[in-house]
Amino acid sequence: MKFDVIIIGGGLSGLTCGYALQKAGKKCLMVTSGQNVMYFSSGGFGLLSRDSDGNFVKNPFDEIGKLPASHPYSKVGDVRKYAEMIPSLMAEALTPLHGNIDSNSLMYSALGMLRPTWMALDSVTLFKPGNEKPGEKAMIANFSGYLDFNSAFIAEGLSARGTQAEIMTLDIPEISYLRRNPSEMRSVNIGRIAAKPEIARKVAEAVNCRLKGEDVVILPAVFNLEDDVAMEILRESIKARLMFLGNMPPSVPGIRSQLELLSSFERAGGTLLKGDSATRPEVFGGKVSCIHTMNLGETAIEADSYVLASGSFYSKGLTATPEKISETVFGLDTDYAQGRENWYTKDFFGKQNYLGFGVRTDEDFHPSIGGEKISNLYAIGSVLSGYNLVAEGSGAGVAMTSALKVADEIIKG
Ligand SMILES: Cc1cc2nc3c(=O)[nH]c(=O)nc-3n(C[C@H](O)[C@H](O)[C@H](O)COP(=O)(O)OP(=O)(O)OC[C@H]3O[C@@H](n4cnc5c(N)ncnc54)[C@H](O)[C@@H]3O)c2cc1C
Numbered sequence: 041m042k043f044d045v046i047i048i049g050g051g052l053s054g055l056t057c058g059y060a061l062q063k064a065g066k067k068c069l070m071v072t073s074g075q076n077v078m079y080f081s082s083g084g085f086g087l088l089s090r091d092s093d094g095n096f097v098k099n100p101f102d103e104i105g106k107l108p109a110s111h112p113y114s115k116v117g118d119v120r121k122y123a124e125m126i127p128s129l130m131a132e133a134l135t136p137l138h139g140n141i142d143s144n145s146l147m148y149s150a151l152g153m154l155r156p157t158w159m160a161l162d163s164v165t166l167f168k169p170g171n172e173k174p175g176e177k178a179m180i181a182n183f184s185g186y187l188d189f190n191s192a193f194i195a196e197g198l199s200a201r202g203t204q205a206e207i208m209t210l211d212i213p214e215i216s217y218l219r220r221n222p223s224e225m226r227s228v229n230i231g232r233i234a235a236k237p238e239i240a241r242k243v244a245e246a247v248n249c250r251l252k253g254e255d256v257v258i259l260p261a262v263f264n265l266e267d268d269v270a271m272e273i274l275r276e277s278i279k280a281r282l283m284f285l286g287n288m289p290p291s292v293p294g295i296r297s298q299l300e301l302l303s304s305f306e307r308a309g310g311t312l313l314k315g316d317s318a319t320r321p322e323v324f325g326g327k328v329s330c331i332h333t334m335n336l337g338e339t340a341i342e343a344d345s346y347v348l349a350s351g352s353f354y355s356k357g358l359t360a361t362p363e364k365i366s367e368t369v370f371g372l373d374t375d376y377a378q379g380r381e382n383w384y385t386k387d388f389f390g391k392q393n394y395l396g397f398g399v400r401t402d403e404d405f406h407p408s409i410g411g412e413k414i415s416n417l418y419a420i421g422s423v424l425s426g427y428n429l430v431a432e433g434s435g436a437g438v439a440m441t442s443a444l445k446v447a448d449e450i451i452k453g
Pocket residue numbers: 048049050051052053054071072073074075076077078080081082083084085086087316317318319349350351352354355356357369420421422423429433434435436437439
């Protein structure tokens with residue numbers, strides 16, 4: 041089987057790259073083994089939220105210009121050009137974003153803390169820095185027995201910002217039914233039921249009955265697993281401004297975005313090998329000649345170009361042993377600090393150096409094996425070294441701009 045491009049990994053970076061290539065007429069195959077980080081997404085898309093001292097960055101493009109040559113953004117080059125493509129690309133994939141291209145905003149986390157972000161899914165409420173009070177009085181409504189939505193933490197977070205918050209319990213029989221087995225009281229199971237218009241109407245009615253002058257209502261972000269109908273009903277019916285807040289993973293809006301991106305890749309004509317893993321690549325003379333997959337066994341798949349978008353430690357794109365950090369599929373050269381004590385800090389909220397480890401590439405995102413450049417292979421997204429996505433808040437931005445830059449390079453030939 042021969043393709044123009046084989047993409048390994050179907051997370052945000054692989055999907056962005058695959059969609060851009062497929063739209064440009066390249067025949068792409070994407071092999072992806074499992075869940076990706078979008079299952080944990082807050083709904084926020086970070087471009088660069090913090091500088092090297094951990095300070096909030098107001099204008100991400102000003103700060104991006106100051107990054108070292110080893111940072112993926114320096115290799116992307118014209119980050120603004122690719123960043124400006126992101127909102128329309130996401131809108132085409134039916135997951136519109138909002139926010140301001142030139143300045144970062146703030147959003148509330150699942151624990152009621154404020155965190156910076158660049159853009160966000162439509163369901164996420166964004167605040168301008170200095171104006172992050174959602175209202176005077178908030179009603180936080182949670183489903184009875186749903187422990188993954190931390191109403192008490194959220195109330196505490198809001199109170200700290202001057203919003204008085206009250207908590208109410210929603211007893212919706214169709215959802216309470218899930219409690220017959222406590223392990224079923226999870227966001228995705230609730231989401232399947234909460235997406236129904238009649239459930240949204242019941243929720244709106246229950247909330248409206250309890251309102252006593254609250255100007256904002258906060259609900260868990262579980263209503264848009266399949267479409268936005270239930271969210272629209274809630275927005276129209278609830279007699280106060282509505283905010284959806286994240287819960288403990290899995291993230292319903294993140295899963296929805298991932299599914300929409302996967303189907304837009306397929307709609308554009310891309311071939312998807314879902315639930316399969318790339319294994320046993322054959323590399324000769326500085327080029328990948330083919331790869332195998334777990335499910336295809338001895339049948340090799342070939343392409344002119346290959347894109348590695350296999351993610352970081354969570355997705356097993358990278359693995360750590362006591363001495364070293366390895367790239368899992370090709371055994372590519374990696375960057376990491378010598379001495380394991382330099383990999384992490386015991387301060388849980390401190391900067392964890394291991395998050396900056398990953399695949400070493402040249403300025404065109406070509407990796408190497410034993411120092412030899414692999415000319416028809418590119419690495420993109422969180423498998424890359426040179427940036428710390430958590431400390432910087434640059435995860436989605438690096439994933440998507442590196443993907444679009446590499447897609448451009450492949451299209452240009
Ligand atoms: C818990 C968590 C939450 C985050 N939340 C946010 C957020 O809210 N906002 C934000 O901006 N950034 C967030 N990030 C940063 C995130 O890393 C990036 O935003 C981005 O989603 C990473 O995408 P990716 O495609 O590089 O990797 P991943 O999403 O990890 O996708 C890699 C994919 O490759 C597949 N794969 C791996 N090996 C193989 C193989 N051999 N064969 C086939 N497939 C393979 C995996 O199964 C996976 O599907 C978060 C990171 C983490 C760890």
